[in-house]
Amino acid sequence: MRIEEQIVGSVHLCIGQEAIPVGACAALDLTRDAVFATYRGHGWALACGTDPVALFSELLGRETGTNGGRAGSAYLSDPDHGFYGENSIVGAGAPIAMGAALAARYDGSGRVALTVFGDGAMNQGAVHEAMNMASAFDLPVVFLVENNRYSELTPIAAMVRRDDLVSRAGPYDMRASRIDGNDVNAVRETISEAVATCRAGQGPVLIEALTQRLVGHYIGDAQVYRPHAEVEQARAKEPIIVLSATLRADGVSEHELAGIETRVRAEVAAAATAALAAPPADPTAVKEHLYG
Amino acid sequence: MGEITYAQAINAALRRALAEDPKTLLFGEDVALPGGVHGVTRRLRREFGDRVFDTPISESAILGGAVGAAMMGLRPIVEIMWADFAFVAFDQLINQAANVRYVSRSRLKAPMTIRTQQGATPGSCAQHSQCVEALFAHIPGLRVCLPATPQDAYDLLLAAIECDDPVVVIESRALYHSLKDTVDLDAPRSPIGGARIVRPGSDISVVTWGPMLHTVLEAAHVLEGDGIDIEVIDARWLNPFDTDTVTESVSRTGRLAVIHEANLTGGFGAEIVARVVERGVPLSAPPLRVATDDLRIPAAPGLQRAAIPGSDLVAGRLLSLLKPGND
Ligand SMILES: Cc1ncc(C[n+]2csc(CCOP(=O)(O)OP(=O)(O)O)c2C)c(N)n1
Ligand SMILES: [Mg+2]
Numbered sequence: 001m002r003i004e005e006q007i008v009g010s011v012h013l014c015i016g017q018e019a020i021p022v023g024a025c026a027a028l029d030l031t032r033d034a035v036f037a038t039y040r041g042h043g044w045a046l047a048c049g050t051d052p053v054a055l056f057s058e059l060l061g062r063e064t065g066t067n068g069g070r071a072g073s074a075y076l077s078d079p080d081h082g083f084y085g086e087n088s089i090v091g092a093g094a095p096i097a098m099g100a101a102l103a104a105r106y107d108g109s110g111r112v113a114l115t116v117f118g119d120g121a122m123n124q125g126a127v128h129e130a131m132n133m134a135s136a137f138d139l140p141v142v143f144l145v146e147n148n149r150y151s152e153l154t155p156i157a158a159m160v161r162r163d164d165l166v167s168r169a170g171p172y173d174m175r176a177s178r179i180d181g182n183d184v185n186a187v188r189e190t191i192s193e194a195v196a197t198c199r200a201g202q203g204p205v206l207i208e209a210l211t212q213r214l215v216g217h218y219i220g221d222a223q224v225y226r227p228h229a230e231v232e233q234a235r236a237k238e239p240i241i242v243l244s245a246t247l248r249a250d251g252v253s254e255h256e257l258a259g260i261e262t263r264v265r266a267e268v269a270a271a272a273t274a275a276l277a278a279p280p281a282d283p284t285a286v287k288e289h290l291y292g
Numbered sequence: 293m294g295e296i297t298y299a300q301a302i303n304a305a306l307r308r309a310l311a312e313d314p315k316t317l318l319f320g321e322d323v324a325l326p327g328g329v330h331g332v333t334r335r336l337r338r339e340f341g342d343r344v345f346d347t348p349i350s351e352s353a354i355l356g357g358a359v360g361a362a363m364m365g366l367r368p369i370v371e372i373m374w375a376d377f378a379f380v381a382f383d384q385l386i387n388q389a390a391n392v393r394y395v396s397r398s399r400l401k402a403p404m405t406i407r408t409q410q411g412a413t414p415g416s417c418a419q420h421s422q423c424v425e426a427l428f429a430h431i432p433g434l435r436v437c438l439p440a441t442p443q444d445a446y447d448l449l450l451a452a453i454e455c456d457d458p459v460v461v462i463e464s465r466a467l468y469h470s471l472k473d474t475v476d477l478d479a480p481r482s483p484i485g486g487a488r489i490v491r492p493g494s495d496i497s498v499v500t501w502g503p504m505l506h507t508v509l510e511a512a513h514v515l516e517g518d519g520i521d522i523e524v525i526d527a528r529w530l531n532p533f534d535t536d537t538v539t540e541s542v543s544r545t546g547r548l549a550v551i552h553e554a555n556l557t558g559g560f561g562a563e564i565v566a567r568v569v570e571r572g573v574p575l576s577a578p579p580l581r582v583a584t585d586d587l588r589i590p591a592a593p594g595l596q597r598a599a600i601p602g603s604d605l606v607a608g609r610l611l612s613l614l615k616p617g618n619d
Binding site: 007008009010039061062065069070071072073074075087088089090091092120121123124125126151152153154158159160224225280281283284286287290 | 321322325326329346347348349350351352353376377379380413414415416417418419420585586587588590591592593594595597598599
């Protein structure tokens with residue numbers, strides 16, 4: 001839809017990284033927990049429970065979008081599902097998540113705040129300020145790094161001395177782990193433990209989930225900076241293939257797997273069709289909601 | 293002389309600066325090996341090696357690093373990929389770069405160039421759309437320019453790099469690959485400052501800058517059909533601002549309009565109106581400002597069109613200046 005220009009502007013996909021939002025959201029209680037994601041957040045919204053029609057509608061600038069077309073692909077939110085939103089400023093979600101966790105100390109909600117960001121965001125000052133303050137105050141924050149090894153067009157290895165980002169937990173004395181982010185079960189288990197740690201008042205926690213994007217940074221990125229073989233190798237280890245293999249080993253039949261894929265594809269296609277039929281965002285309302 | 297794009301003109305200016313002055317450095321996110329997310333800095337790493345390098349996503353380190361290197365006598369040229377991202381590192385510009393010369397009584401200086409780009413394009417989100425030139429222009433100690441043509445993209449950037457003070461060059465993402473023109477690459481370097489009368493006219497003096505110049509020229513073209521003769525001034529530099537060219541023009545036309553993509557309140561248009569009024573230039577109509585509504589910028593193209601002035605709106609507002617009651 002972006003290529004056909006039905007959607008305009010930058011679109012960042014999480015293809016190849018799906019296990020992280022799916023596994024993490026399965027470990028959260030989204031009636032009270034809060035998720036703060038990045039522009040690469042469509043998968044996070046869906047995993048939180050956002051209606052796919054509302055998601056597609058937002059990308060298409062429709063009135064029926066999660067934000068009525070105001071947010072677009074890179075800044076959408078759906079707080080009814082615990083999705084406090086994407087953020088298009090690298091690292092900016094981390095201090096906000098820390099604040100949501102700070103609120104939990106006063107409002108008795110037992111909320112855990114999860115902030116997810118990329119490897120590159122680890123070099124943003126705001127992330128470090130948030131990690132230090134969360135740590136100093138024992139706040140219930142899960143700092144989750146989706147390490148896909150690239151920040152836009154630059155490999156993270158060229159921008160850090162040590163590319164195991166989990167080591168950044170050390171100076172802040174946070175519990176931490178580094179996991180295979182393409183294994184949805186590993187993600188769910190690790191986040192479950194992290195959430196339990198946070199709810200017990202022993203947060204924050206830092207988790208580095210290793211993954212790879214199978215597509216460009218944004219749609220239209222030709223990925224000339226990336227060896228072709230690397231993408232090919234990543235394809236063999238991508239989360240859906242990994243999960244299918246696990247399910248097969250557990251005795252799920254090819255027929256059942258194919259049925260799931262058919263059902264999901266139909267659901268996505270129907271959502272896209274419904275969104276395309278929705279009315280565009282109402283320009284006469286453009287001035288509303290600047291102040292209360 | 294062949295035509296080149298606005299982006300290629302910037303690339304050519306950077307190449308010339310890097311070639312002519314070994315003290316120049318070029319750094320920022322994705323600028324070196326990838327050649328920039330918009331391809332503006334392509335091939336410069338290959339030609340100039342280590343003097344062109346990629347940085348972490350650390351705007352404070354980029355800007356602060358430029359301040360420090362400039363204080364030591366180098367001439368860093370840095371890129372802040374989107375003007376919206378300067379906010380995570382405003383301290384290094386405002387509390388640091390802008391103070392270096394003044395507080396040291398010129399014992400130290402910070403000859404650094406900050407290239408960035410701004411503006412809304414269809415679908416761009418509220419954190420990638422803002423026009424923030426007035427914020428920079430408000431800061432004494434910073435110079436600010438906004439090229440609107442390929443030639444100016446070339447000339448203004450070279451002037452900025454040669455300037456011994458921090459200069460913010462605000463480019464237009466919308467123009468990078470869409471605008472082409474012949475560019476004199478051997479032009480003698482011009483000093484900073486100076487507006488340009490792009491279209492002489494006798495009825496209204498319209499001051500604008502950046503990509504809004506092209507919207508205004510379109511509107512002027514439409515109004516020409518109605519027998520209305522608009523003078524269009526591309527301010528180009530907000531600091532130093534060329535008040536003389538504007539007042540001279542207004543003293544001929546008797547009418548002033550300032551048109552910018554940045555939102556209205558506190559926009560640089562207010563400053564221009566105040567300067568003209570303070571000089572006591574006689575006006576036959578109240579000064580007019582046309583700007584984006586005081587809003588966050590929505591992503592959906594239809595919403596953006598409702599908030600940001602297009603050429604129809606500009607033409608209508610200019611017409612109302614001549615025929616009060618038609619607004
Ligand atoms: C403060 C700031 N600086 C720069 C950017 C431009 N930018 C957008 S995404 C990105 C790369 C981020 O890489 P990473 O954190 O690894 O996340 P990924 O995109 O790989 O998921 C950059 C530099 C931005 N949005 N905000
Ligand atoms: Mg990354």
